Amino acid sequence: MTTNPTPTDETDDRVLQRTAAHLAERYDGIFSPDLVERIVYESYTTLHRTARIKTYVASLAGNFAESRLRSLAYSKGLLQRPLPQVLFVCAENAGRSQLAAAALAGIAGDRVEVRSAGARPGEDVYPEVVELLRERGLDAEHAYPKPLTDDVLRGADYIVSMRSGDEIIRYPGKTYLEWDIPVRAEVSAANVGSVFEEVERHVAELWSTIEAKVAEDEPDLPQPLEPA
Amino acid sequence: MTTNPTPTDETDDRVLQRTAAHLAERYDGIFSPDLVERIVYESYTTLHRTARIKTYVASLAGNFAESRLRSLAYSKGLLQRPLPQVLFVCAENAGRSQLAAAALAGIAGDRVEVRSAGARPGEDVYPEVVELLRERGLDAEHAYPKPLTDDVLRGADYIVSMRSGDEIIRYPGKTYLEWDIPVRAEVSAANVGSVFEEVERHVAELWSTIEAKVAEDEPDLPQPLEPA
Numbered sequence: 001m002t003t004n005p006t007p008t009d010e011t012d013d014r015v016l017q018r019t020a021a022h023l024a025e026r027y028d029g030i031f032s033p034d035l036v037e038r039i040v041y042e043s044y045t046t047l048h049r050t051a052r053i054k055t056y057v058a059s060l061a062g063n064f065a066e067s068r069l070r071s072l073a074y075s076k077g078l079l080q081r082p083l084p085q086v087l088f089v090c091a092e093n094a095g096r097s098q099l100a101a102a103a104l105a106g107i108a109g110d111r112v113e114v115r116s117a118g119a120r121p122g123e124d125v126y127p128e129v130v131e132l133l134r135e136r137g138l139d140a141e142h143a144y145p146k147p148l149t150d151d152v153l154r155g156a157d158y159i160v161s162m163r164s165g166d167e168i169i170r171y172p173g174k175t176y177l178e179w180d181i182p183v184r185a186e187v188s189a190a191n192v193g194s195v196f197e198e199v200e201r202h203v204a205e206l207w208s209t210i211e212a213k214v215a216e217d218e219p220d221l222p223q224p225l226e227p228a
Numbered sequence: 229m230t231t232n233p234t235p236t237d238e239t240d241d242r243v244l245q246r247t248a249a250h251l252a253e254r255y256d257g258i259f260s261p262d263l264v265e266r267i268v269y270e271s272y273t274t275l276h277r278t279a280r281i282k283t284y285v286a287s288l289a290g291n292f293a294e295s296r297l298r299s300l301a302y303s304k305g306l307l308q309r310p311l312p313q314v315l316f317v318c319a320e321n322a323g324r325s326q327l328a329a330a331a332l333a334g335i336a337g338d339r340v341e342v343r344s345a346g347a348r349p350g351e352d353v354y355p356e357v358v359e360l361l362r363e364r365g366l367d368a369e370h371a372y373p374k375p376l377t378d379d380v381l382r383g384a385d386y387i388v389s390m391r392s393g394d395e396i397i398r399y400p401g402k403t404y405l406e407w408d409i410p411v412r413a414e415v416s417a418a419n420v421g422s423v424f425e426e427v428e429r430h431v432a433e434l435w436s437t438i439e440a441k442v443a444e445d446e447p448d449l450p451q452p453l454e455p456a
Binding site for chain 1: 237238240259262263267269270272273277278282300347375377378381382395399400
């Protein structure tokens with residue numbers, strides 16, 4: 001049984017081509033156009049594989065590819081890394097790591113760049129998680145399950161994994177943390193509040209550590225010269 | 229709690245660097261070195277995420293990256309596509325698509341290039357599958373679960389998916405087939421023989437179709453000119 005190409009994928013293909021051209025221009029002199037195109041298309045295929053709703057995949061792929069390229073450019077020293085880079089990883093990137101990313105963005109605002117990823121990305125962020133984020137006025141619009149990629153891992157300064165049994169690749173020069181936040185079967189409407197509070201406590205502590213490190217790394221103010 | 233980089237990953241990193249350098253040389257003039265390096269490292273990370281045994285991941289990543297680069301070069305017309313390209317897809321790339329790939333390689337030998345992939349790759353090929361392939365003298369050494377990537381999808385002429393509920397991206401100009409071979413909970417020692425036989429019947433039929441198409445596409449032998 002042979003089926004024909006669906007019109008949706010042809011529309012997606014045009015969106016991806018435009019996205020790739022746009023990002024190739026933005027990263028001109030940093031990455032080759034063929035690399036940029038590949039990251040856009042592989043982002044699309046990998047999200048398409050797991051996303052329940054396929055309608056938004058092409059635009060999410062653009063967003064994901066942009067984040068990956070920026071991260072890769074930081075890791076290679078091709079763009080100045082202006083802010084501490086924090087990556088949260090859990091099993092599906094549907095609950096715990098999404099809550100942690102939103103909590104840190106809520107606390108630290110634009111003083112940090114936050115990403116999240118899953119070892120085996122789920123179909124969608126849990127509806128209870130989306131609802132909780134909205135209730136608390138946190139960003140739920142940019143939350144979608146993403147796979148853990150090499151570029152994002154390499155670009156991070158802090159990598160926090162939740163208890164998931166998944167082993168994460170260790171690159172030198174980074175801070176790896178593991179938080180003991182179990183899946184509890186699944187984040188449900190009944191427990192999402194308590195999971196979030198637990199995550200938020202950890203996130204607040206992490207943010208104090210990062211802030212202290214940033215202050216320590218900042219060069220001292222120039223001292224007035226003593227007359228000789 | 230912070231943990232240190234494990235030596236294994238540092239060894240892997242050296243292997244990956246050598247692999248990337250080697251492949252960049254082989255694909256010199258076809259793909260940029262940064263693209264080749266990315267495909268090697270992303271292949272590693274994606275296999276590392278899901279593989280149960282991490283020991284072989286660096287060398288499997290080299291093999292997977294090579295297959296992806298070749299496939300991508302075919303799809304872009306940068307290398308001559310010498311043989312029909314067939315891709316089998318199932319849920320985990322641990323049972324059905326591995327059996328199909330081995331069966332086609334067994335029937336068609338070096339007259340076809342066969343790949344397989346999973347929508348959500350499993351940790352390992354089922355041991356029953358490995359055993360059955362060995363018993364039948366089919367290649368079990370190169371069988372490991374791989375994710376479905378854009379490059380491999382794009383490079384294929386025939387894309388066969390098993391019943392898995394997963395929607396596959398449709399690119400024009402390819403033949404898409406769907407075989408109604410359910411998971412049956414899991415391939416087990418008790419049913420692996422019958423699954424293989426069912427797969428083998430479908431594969432034999434597919435191979436006749438491909439052979440007929442190849443014969444049809446081949447240019448006619450030059451006819452002797454009639455004297456004017």
